[in-house]
Amino acid sequence: MDDKASAGVSMDSRVAGVRRETAETTLNLRKKSRPGENVIQGFLLFCGVLSMFTTIGIVLVLGNESLHFFTNDNVSITEFLTGTQWSPQIGQFGILPLLLATLVTSFIAMLVALPLGLGAAIYLSEYASPRARKILKPVLEVLAGVPTIVYGYFALTFMTPLLQSIFGKDTVNIYNMAAAGLVMGIMILPLVCSMSEDALSAVPRSLREGAYGLGATRLETATKIVVPAGLSGIIAAFVVAISRAVGETMIVAVAAGAGPNFTLNPFASAETMTGHIARISGGDLSYDSIDYNSIFAIGMLLFLLTLVLNMGSRRLVRRFREVYE
Amino acid sequence: MDAPEEKPTSGLPHGAAMQRNIVRRRRKGTVLRSIFLGSTLIGLVALAVLLFTIINDSFGLVALDYKVDPATLSDRPLEELSRDELVVILQDNISSNAFRTLERTTPMAQRSEGDVLGLVLERVVKQSVAGTWSLTDSLLNRSAIEAQVAAESPAATLKFRSWLSGGFLTTPMSSNALIAGVRTALFGSLWMIGITILFAFPIGTGAAIYLEEYARDNRFNRIIQTNINNLAGVPSIIYGMLGLAVFVRLLEPVTSGRVFGVEGSNGRTILSASLTMMLLILPIIIINAQEAIRAVPLSLRQASYGLGATKWQTIRHHVLPGAMPGILTGTILAVSRAIGETAPLIVVGASTFIVSDPDGPFSKFTALPIQIYNWTSRAQGEFGNIAAAAIMVLLVMLLTLNSIAVLIRNRLSRRAS
Amino acid sequence: MTTQDRYTLNARNMSVFYGSFKAINSVNLDIERNKITALIGPSGCGKSTVLRSFNRMNDLVPSARVEGEVIFHNQNLYAPHVDAVEVRRRIGMVFQKPNPFPKSIYDNIAFGPRISGWKGSKTEMDDLVEHSLRNAALWDDVKDKLKASGLALSGGQQQRLCIARALAVEPEVILMDEPCSALDPISTLKIEELMMELKQRYTIVIVTHNMQQAARASDYTAFFLMNAERAGEIVEYGPTGDLFTNPKDKRTEDYITGRFG
Numbered sequence A: 001m002d003d004k005a006s007a008g009v010s011m012d013s014r015v016a017g018v019r020r021e022t023a024e025t026t027l028n029l030r031k032k033s034r035p036g037e038n039v040i041q042g043f044l045l046f047c048g049v050l051s052m053f054t055t056i057g058i059v060l061v062l063g064n065e066s067l068h069f070f071t072n073d074n075v076s077i078t079e080f081l082t083g084t085q086w087s088p089q090i091g092q093f094g095i096l097p098l099l100l101a102t103l104v105t106s107f108i109a110m111l112v113a114l115p116l117g118l119g120a121a122i123y124l125s126e127y128a129s130p131r132a133r134k135i136l137k138p139v140l141e142v143l144a145g146v147p148t149i150v151y152g153y154f155a156l157t158f159m160t161p162l163l164q165s166i167f168g169k170d171t172v173n174i175y176n177m178a179a180a181g182l183v184m185g186i187m188i189l190p191l192v193c194s195m196s197e198d199a200l201s202a203v204p205r206s207l208r209e210g211a212y213g214l215g216a217t218r219l220e221t222a223t224k225i226v227v228p229a230g231l232s233g234i235i236a237a238f239v240v241a242i243s244r245a246v247g248e249t250m251i252v253a254v255a256a257g258a259g260p261n262f263t264l265n266p267f268a269s270a271e272t273m274t275g276h277i278a279r280i281s282g283g284d285l286s287y288d289s290i291d292y293n294s295i296f297a298i299g300m301l302l303f304l305l306t307l308v309l310n311m312g313s314r315r316l317v318r319r320f321r322e323v324y325e
Numbered sequence B: 001m002d003a004p005e006e007k008p009t010s011g012l013p014h015g016a017a018m019q020r021n022i023v024r025r026r027r028k029g030t031v032l033r034s035i036f037l038g039s040t041l042i043g044l045v046a047l048a049v050l051l052f053t054i055i056n057d058s059f060g061l062v063a064l065d066y067k068v069d070p071a072t073l074s075d076r077p078l079e080e081l082s083r084d085e086l087v088v089i090l091q092d093n094i095s096s097n098a099f100r101t102l103e104r105t106t107p108m109a110q111r112s113e114g115d116v117l118g119l120v121l122e123r124v125v126k127q128s129v130a131g132t133w134s135l136t137d138s139l140l141n142r143s144a145i146e147a148q149v150a151a152e153s154p155a156a157t158l159k160f161r162s163w164l165s166g167g168f169l170t171t172p173m174s175s176n177a178l179i180a181g182v183r184t185a186l187f188g189s190l191w192m193i194g195i196t197i198l199f200a201f202p203i204g205t206g207a208a209i210y211l212e213e214y215a216r217d218n219r220f221n222r223i224i225q226t227n228i229n230n231l232a233g234v235p236s237i238i239y240g241m242l243g244l245a246v247f248v249r250l251l252e253p254v255t256s257g258r259v260f261g262v263e264g265s266n267g268r269t270i271l272s273a274s275l276t277m278m279l280l281i282l283p284i285i286i287i288n289a290q291e292a293i294r295a296v297p298l299s300l301r302q303a304s305y306g307l308g309a310t311k312w313q314t315i316r317h318h319v320l321p322g323a324m325p326g327i328l329t330g331t332i333l334a335v336s337r338a339i340g341e342t343a344p345l346i347v348v349g350a351s352t353f354i355v356s357d358p359d360g361p362f363s364k365f366t367a368l369p370i371q372i373y374n375w376t377s378r379a380q381g382e383f384g385n386i387a388a389a390a391i392m393v394l395l396v397m398l399l400t401l402n403s404i405a406v407l408i409r410n411r412l413s414r415r416a417s
Numbered sequence C: 001m002t003t004q005d006r007y008t009l010n011a012r013n014m015s016v017f018y019g020s021f022k023a024i025n026s027v028n029l030d031i032e033r034n035k036i037t038a039l040i041g042p043s044g045c046g047k048s049t050v051l052r053s054f055n056r057m058n059d060l061v062p063s064a065r066v067e068g069e070v071i072f073h074n075q076n077l078y079a080p081h082v083d084a085v086e087v088r089r090r091i092g093m094v095f096q097k098p099n100p101f102p103k104s105i106y107d108n109i110a111f112g113p114r115i116s117g118w119k120g121s122k123t124e125m126d127d128l129v130e131h132s133l134r135n136a137a138l139w140d141d142v143k144d145k146l147k148a149s150g151l152a153l154s155g156g157q158q159q160r161l162c163i164a165r166a167l168a169v170e171p172e173v174i175l176m177d178e179p180c181s182a183l184d185p186i187s188t189l190k191i192e193e194l195m196m197e198l199k200q201r202y203t204i205v206i207v208t209h210n211m212q213q214a215a216r217a218s219d220y221t222a223f224f225l226m227n228a229e230r231a232g233e234i235v236e237y238g239p240t241g242d243l244f245t246n247p248k249d250k251r252t253e254d255y256i257t258g259r260f261g
């Protein structure tokens, strides 16, 4: 574009110039090749496709190393999936203790995150004034932004002593699944809350009015109309929350304990799948040892678990949107 | 059409029964409302307790024990001595052999005052911690603590200490909690994040532009989109394993810097960590950038095309400027995620103990969250305190980043209105 | 006859505000029992606002405030001790767009009685559902698919479901806010016929911007217009026949003959 100074002066001559040009040359409307545009488009395509390579990379890496693991003489897939002892030193590779610890910590986390997250979502979407919501929501989001290692510290230095003072030092181990699970629940609460709130606020106003018009109270409208109407969105939130809990590493690595332990006792120390991967890879790990390969097999299981959960959740959200859009 | 029928015998309450019914429903409503409010507040209380715990552990009384009383070394407190005076003390009190070794690693003349003070405390005074107390304890139970220290370790002196201090930021790592700092970790984090942004920002923005502006709605592009959404939910530790296998092992010649003529390191470098983090935050950046690009009105694009602009010119001059604040905000949020991530760095192989500042992409590295993890897992009194102090540093970094994001967002909405 | 025998609802100097904006200015309106009263007027003049003030639906808009009185059974609906939940059970509402709950047809009808403390048995509830659907002229359409979702019905059927739903809590008054505006002409006709049947037992207030509908279906008509401050006011109110054949106010005549700006 011309700057202002020249714009006024050159107007006439430019108009004349355009005319002269069309008069002298025949107009060419043929497609021109624009190499610059093509290069850029190529780069953009590469950026878009890179994510595919990431996924392929994850699958190949996890698959390949797991294959090495399972082709090892000491290991069989059945033993891996059904064994109740994980002690690489003596060649025992049963995933169940790690899996169980993952399930116990996740379950405890869900006991905290699901009811509180849904309760908070109902409060924010059905009760809170716009002003209160404007203050409360960002504060809850701060919880979601705190790094998980900080939650790990919190679990170890606050939650564990708290549990010990309630249930006694003899009952509650310094490293225990309960403290890790409870703190993980607090960490996941904002996720459940914000996804559920999205689902609740997507329920059309007209349904609420219909209920009020029949003489329903606010509570009845919320729990009998709005929550059932938003149910698939809420379940989607729950499923994502479970996936987050299963994949969470630092809280359990710090607070749940180091060392596989096949137990349901929440006050006992036990290592989760993620905690085990973190501990083994944090040590001095030599490539191509069976330890190295074994963490990839655990990783594979972890990846598949979370993938199924996440895909299921997004399917639910999509179905929910189809109903109301 | 039938004529309206007579009512069936009604099961609905009337009159006084209706009144009672409404009172009961209202009461139930009030109770549940409080429960819902309570759920919300529990989140807030948890946040408050979390912050309180960290602040509470970052300051407080510490009981210090000495092998050699500092008072016998100098008539003034050691902190007030100049560097040269400290060097003299050091020279007088350790073996000449040990002194020469120190001199050889870094000449005394090049060391900072704090550095030399640290050496004096470590080598001569042989300071050790007999106990630490939290801030609230220190303020509320001071006399009880004094009595306890007098009884258990009579030689120890009790001092109030801020574990988070200027020195904490500027001193490198140490196995002695009293003189350990986060300098190395801080530099490691900054290097790593810088390189991560260098890769992640253009690639993430590019992918978003591709998906929003170029990609037709066909099977291939839908798969790409689904795939990005899926990647956003993959646990971070899996990215660590990908990084370990691909960047640390497979691409070791590149990530160790050997192909660039850098010798003496393996693949566990800042570059490997940054590339891993890049893959981790790319989905977040892409999804946010897509949203920002989608928010640019179609009319703007049409106006540009109407003037004869090519596709890229339209994007470059109209779409990107409009979407940039949103893209930047999304990137900053993704970066704050990366700063706090710990698990992938453990797997990729952050060093647990290095004292020299990283000096480039091919350095061994540690990072702030790794430092916190190491100190937290030691779980002894004073290491808990410096872990809390390091958490404060991390949280302040995140707070700063998020404030910048909010500023950008506000400027955006001001311009829009 | 006392006023409350003849009339179900009496609005007295009712003004409605949204924040500081006065949407309705001092409306006086007596709604006769077992008759259909139509509220007409150009869009934005406050018809819906008036209607929603009759069963305190405006309570749900945080900024809304009502001044003056609405008398129902010799009580002011806006007196401090009056419970909006009970008011809405007695004075039901049907909305512009059909809004069945995403539940079965059966549960749509049963929802109101259930929350209102229904004490009857399962068969009594079945009877109530059938009865309500018959009265809404929907029974023959849906009697074989009571478990199907209410959303699976056609638009006209959905609106009749909403009417049936309102009938199930045994209200005295049914407020209808442009109940046919989203429907095709045949469904519209069905609803109008239905209203004629229902008025034998209920009092009906209907908002419509369709002049033919008002003329065809209502007994009384109130014509609303905005005054200079954009607040809605009643220009003319009377028996529908009089208002349409012999309007007293020039503005009414202009409006019903379509000469209105």
Ligand SMILES: Nc1ncnc2c1ncn2[C@@H]1O[C@H](COP(=O)(O)OP(=O)(O)O)[C@@H](O)[C@H]1O
Pocket: C018, C023, C042, C043, C044, C045, C046, C047, C048, C049, C050, C061, C063
């Ligand atoms: N929830 C609300 N908040 C603020 N103003 C409103 C609200 N609902 C309606 N109004 C205003 O009140 C006036 C009357 O609206 P309404 O009763 O919907 O008119 P009608 O139904 O006759 O078209 C309009 O000016 C409208 O903008």
Ligand SMILES: [Mg+2]
Pocket: C047, C048, C049
């Ligand atoms: Mg209206």
